[in-house]
Amino acid sequence: MAATPARRWFGGRGESQRAEAQAAKDAAAAAFYELDTAQRDLRISIETITAVDDSPAARRAAADFAALGQRIDQVSHDYITAVDAHDLDRDGLDAAAAGRARAELTRARDELQRTKADLDRFGQGLGSLLQQAETQLARLAPAVERARQALLAATNALDEVRGSGLRADDLAARLAALSPELTKLNQGAGQHGVQDTIRRADDVLRRAEAVRGEAERLPERAAEIDRRLVSLRTRAQAITTRAAQVEPVLSELRRRYSAACWQDLQSVPGQAARDVAQAEAKLGEARTAREEQRWPDATALLGTVRALLNTTDEAVSAAGDRLRRLDEVSFNQDKEIERTRFAIRDAQRLAMAGRSTPDPRHARPLDDAVARLERAIAGLEGRHPDWWHFLTETEAVRQTVARVVQEIRDELGGGH
Template sequence: MREEARAARDAAQEAFYELDTAQREVELAVETVRAVGEGQAAQQALTEYRQISAQVNEVSAEYLAALDAYDLDAEGLDAATAARARQVLEQAHRRIDGERAELARYLGRVQPLLQQAEEQLVRVTPAVGRAKQSLLAATNALEAVQAAGLRADDLAALLAELAPELTRLNEGAARHGVAATLQRAEDVALRADAIRSSAEQRPAKAREIDQRVASLRTRIQALETRAGTVGPVLSELRRRFSSECWQDLQRVPDGTAEAVRAAQQKLAEAVRAREEQRWADATAAIGTVRSLLETADGSVAMVHDRLRQLNEVSADPQREVERSRFALRDAQRLAMAGRQAPDPRHAGPLDAAVVRLDRAVATLEASGRHPDYWRFLTELAGVRETAAQVVAMIRGSH
């Protein structure tokens, strides 16, 4: 009877070890499902496991109590006690086998959930790795900016805000859940990449502003040089042509000087903003300088162009007349193409342009020693513009 009881004890002990192994396997699966922990099915599986686990613990306690209740190695063990011990241990063995089978069935039921959870967990490690790599790249870029002598306090503050998020990523999905960890990793990576990109652009932006400042400083100097030629050109205009030809240009020298002073002042503001790393202010000031220079350059060019145009028309007024008549004839031919009579929408403006041209020629011829060549040029330019508008209207209707 003692040997039979010992055999029952050994068999129960082996079954208990197998139960413990099965429970460890199921617990690992449960922890994997719990890490994902999403959906009603997962919550039901976790609730069911708590019930099964309670039953396993109860059976384990009964088995351990049976071992403690009977000393099968005692010299005074009688046959009746050995028989009861065998019966109790065999009963514990059966209950252990039952719970082990229940664990196996439970593990089979949660396999779909386990597979789904494992697939999501597989995504966690690379996602967290990418987030950490992005943080490292942002840190290196920030250090490079600071080493270049540029301030980056704003970027350093943004990077410091990510430190708690890195701590949570290190704590893992088991604590914070797979979905939350994946979302956190993606968010950290995006924010760190933005910091890195901004940091990498700082030196390039500083170089770009420096180059633009140098270029504009050269343009200001060139404008000052060109502005010096305006006075002599205006003097020649006053000496050779009637006042109507140059009165509108009288303000160009003063306006150019004012533009140069304003451009120099704004360029100095851009330099200060760049030194203080107020990039938006520096860019805005540079844009103002460019606008001032373009306007002033246009004014200076207008004075030189006026003298050139007046020289050409005074030497040969007929050239401008023929140029304008050609534009009108070309528009008239197009207006009559395929028609017995022109469309009034086309004929009216063209007839008015012919009258305007003839009147401008007559006025010039009657003006004597000091003709208003500028008005003559303006009138003929208006004639050509009318012809071009009619041509565009005709071609647009086709």
């Protein structure tokens, strides 16, 4: 009778060890499942990142994940080996075998849990990379769709313009050049990569919108070119008429003033005639470009015509302005002298503001300006004074004074 209780006690302890080993096995299985699930989830994140990002940080993350994968394979292998090594359901499992099973399965569980903890920390470190990648992926489909819609809008705008009789060959060529890009967009990011596809979509969008915008503006552009052709032709005729009046003005200048006052204007009539002739030739070229619907050429030629006429207009006006200014100053030079002296005195007052003596940097150029004005006045003595030299000198004096005034104001404003 004494042996029976002993067997029950031993059997009870063995069952307890078996239960503990089974609990360790269940815990290890749960840890294995959690690690496997975490690895699968993180693999999706890594694939998301590498699909979008080829930066060193992204490549390093992929390499680190691969290294973690090798470690996961090892601890998983150790876990499976421990499970296979111990049949906890067999009859006759003694306490020692159950204890060894529990210890090995517990170690396997601990390794699985430690590895998962490291995997979790690694995943937390991917936050910014993953967010950027997801943002890029979220942009992909809308970007491609916007590009397609922009191409459609450009095509429709071009068709409408052509229907009005405008060829728009250059716009058609630019639109046709986008066809290969559309093909690549349709092939998708799987073939060309997410970033390249987004960049391509953005580029197609920009170029297609430019074509559409130019196509929509083309009728108005054609009308504007027509208006400018008429306007510039009228202006060229008006300048030709005015240029014919330059020679009489020059004759008056020669008769009344010394050669120094008009010598630089001698070439104006001939140069004006040449410039107007060149402008009219360019107008003809612009008209031809308009008829052939070479819009950029027409626009460029009209710009050349405008520049030529501006230059000619200024030269033609210069002769009349010269005579008027010489007449005014020869009749009453005191007005010009007083105007210049007033500018000097005003600058001198500013230079002395809050000071007992002026700053030499300001006093010297102002003193030089006074001396220069006096020399210009003295140069008016004689039978045929050089009035034009006098006017250019007084203008130069006022410019010098204005620079000094600006320097003083800048220094006062800067707290110097």
